[in-house]
Amino acid sequence: xxxxxxxxxxxxxxxxxxxxxxxxxxxxxxxxxxxAVVDIEAERAKTLADAIDGCTAYTDAAAAMxxxxxxxxxxxxxxxxxxxxxxxxxxxDLPVLCEKPLTPDSAxxxxxxxxxxxxxxxxIQVGFMRRYDPEYMKLKRLLDGGELGRALMVHHxxxxxxxxxxxxxxxxxxxxxxxxxxxxxxxxxxxxTAVTVHKPAPSSYAPAGMRDPQFVLFETRSxxxxxxxxxxxxxxGYQVHAEAVCERGTVRIGDxxxxxxxxxxxxxxxxxxxxxxxxxxxxxxxxxxxxDATRRGGTTGPxxxxxxxxxxVCEAGVLSQREGRxxxxxxxxxxxxxx
Ligand code: ISE
Numbered sequence: 001x002x003x004x005x006x007x008x009x010x011x012x013x014x015x016x017x018x019x020x021x022x023x024x025x026x027x028x029x030x031x032x033x034x035x036a037v038v039d040i041e042a043e044r045a046k047t048l049a050d051a052i053d054g055c056t057a058y059t060d061a062a063a064a065m066x067x068x069x070x071x072x073x074x075x076x077x078x079x080x081x082x083x084x085x086x087x088x089x090x091x092x093d094l095p096v097l098c099e100k101p102l103t104p105d106s107a108x109x110x111x112x113x114x115x116x117x118x119x120x121x122x123x124i125q126v127g128f129m130r131r132y133d134p135e136y137m138k139l140k141r142l143l144d145g146g147e148l149g150r151a152l153m154v155h156h157x158x159x160x161x162x163x164x165x166x167x168x169x170x171x172x173x174x175x176x177x178x179x180x181x182x183x184x185x186x187x188x189x190x191x192x193t194a195v196t197v198h199k200p201a202p203s204s205y206a207p208a209g210m211r212d213p214q215f216v217l218f219e220t221r222s223x224x225x226x227x228x229x230x231x232x233x234x235x236x237g238y239q240v241h242a243e244a245v246c247e248r249g250t251v252r253i254g255d256x257x258x259x260x261x262x263x264x265x266x267x268x269x270x271x272x273x274x275x276x277x278x279x280x281x282x283x284x285x286x287x288x289x290x291x292d293a294t295r296r297g298g299t300t301g302p303x304x305x306x307x308x309x310x311x312x313v314c315e316a317g318v319l320s321q322r323e324g325r326x327x328x329x330x331x332x333x334x335x336x337x338x339x
Contacts, residue, residue, distance in 0.1 A: 007291055010036035010064040013077030014044055017099055020276055021074055021287065022048055028284055032291045036064040038077075061085045065092055072096070076127075079104040079174075083112060088116045090123060095294040097287065099127040102179055102307025106315050108334070109227055109308040117337055120230045122299040124149050125290050126307040128182040130240075132289070133282035136251040138246060140187055142251050143274075149247025151188055152228040156180045157241040158255075160236040161273055168211045172230050173197065173317040177216055180228045181313045182306060183242065184218055192226075194328045196220040196320040206232050216317060237271030238278050305338035 002017075002269050009032050011022050018039075025034045037056045039045040058064040065073060065088055073097040079101045086103075089096045090112075103109045116124060118226035132137045158176055167175070184192060195218055199211040206212035213231035220226065241254035257278060260269045272278040281322055286301065293300040309331055316327040 006031055006033040008033055008035035008069045008071045009074055009291075010034075010038060010058075010061075010067070010070045010072075011074045011076060011101075012061045012064065013043075013075065013081070013214065014039040014048055014338070015076065015078075016276065018074075018076030019048065020283070021076055022052075024284060024287055025074070025291075028053055028256075029288050029291055031295055032287075035069040038064045060221040062088050063091060065094060070094070070105065073252075075099060081234040083108045086112050086124065087115055088214045090119055093119065093123065095299065096124045097127060098124055098176060098307070100182070100307070101174060101311055102126050102304065103311060104174065106308060106312040109304075111309040113304050113308050113335070115143060116299055116304050117335055120305060122337060124304045124307070125293075125299060125301040126182075126310075127286065128179065128186075128302045128306065128310070129279055129286045130179055130183050131186055131282075131302060132285035133279055136183065136187075136242070136282075139251055139253050140240065143187055143244060143246070146191075147249065148244075148249040149246045150222070151246050153224060153245040154184060154187065155241075155243045155245070156183070156226070157231075157239060158228060158237070159231040159239040160275075161233075161235065161237055161288075163232045165207075167232065169212070170318045170321065172210075172212065172214055172232055173216070173321055174314045177228050177230050177317060178231065178310055179240075179313050180216075180226075181218075181303060181310045181317075182232075184220070184226050185243075185306065186302075187244065188220055188222070188224060188226075190221045190224075191309060191331060192218045192329060193221055194326055195317045195320050196326040197317055199321075203231075203233065205235055207233070214321070217227075226292075238274045239271060240278065242276075244278055285317045301307055303338050305334060 036050045049055040050089035073089045198215040202211045204242040216228040218226040243252040320327040
């Protein structure tokens with residue numbers, strides 16, 4: 001593709017995230033154009049495509065990827081549909097931004113990893129957008145800078161206002177804690193070796209059949225301990241905090257996101273209702289950097305390896321959640337393609 005031409009992007013899956021990425025690519029991102037939207041619900045795809053000049057609606061991802069005006073693919077369909085779409089894109093050597101999870105389990109993630117290795121170069125960026133959040137980026141820089149010494153522990157808090165009705169207890173790990181899995185691996189620059197899920201007495205507002213909140217403990221290769229409070233139905237807003245405890249100091253992010261107001265003898269601020277608003281600028285940065293790297297002919301950001309490692313940790317987490325025991329994680333050796 002000539003670098004001066006806008007990158008023609010097919011967005012596969014137009015639910016909450018996919019529709020937001022269509023808007024973002026169309027209104028915010030430079031150097032890209034949405035040329036295809038794909039959804040198994042034809043009407044939904046058509047409504048989105050009709051609002052964008054030069055955009056075609058499809059119900060089949062493979063048909064969209066074969067179109068002459070599609071240079072790259074953004075996959076935002078549900079996790080179980082990712083493997084087929086990823087393999088199709090790799091078969092066509094198309095660059096991909098794949099929303100998390102890469103795939104729902106480590107066996108399917110490994111198949112994708114192997115397909116990309118057969119291709120011989122990286123084509124996939126996984127949508128772990130917290131790596132693009134300004135506060136997370138500052139935390140990463142501080143940890144990498146070394147002035148605080150080694151990180152000994154990290155405390156994560158991940159609270160959602162409420163989950164959609166189809167959200168299961170397993171998804172607290174595979175869909176939500178998946179972010180802390182990636183953030184931990186990235187921030188500490190090492191793999192997670194074991195996971196244990198604890199369940200306190202549930203909130204009386206937890207949906208039937210779901211123990212909510214839960215407390216997850218990761219052990220890492222260097223012996224750091226990392227905990228995650230995951231609360232699916234906290235009822236008051238969306239909050240994501242992280243605090244790294246290092247040898248010579250602690251760093252905490254996520255407490256305030258927005259103006260602090262003082263009035264009527266009180267101070268306070270607003271809590272964002274969901275991740276689309278809380279991480280809006282992270283998503284913008286993530287998609288812009290994918291478009292820029294792709295137009296330069298390269299690949300950036302979290303890789304298929306990161307997607308595989310996260311899938312393996314989440315799988316172990318779900319097992320721990322089910323069986324109430326500590327579960328160790330056994331990754332394959334990291335292939336040379338992924339540094
Ligand atoms: C959702 O799928 C996300 O990816 C959000 O970032 C996360 O906070 C939420 O818990 C998940 O359900």
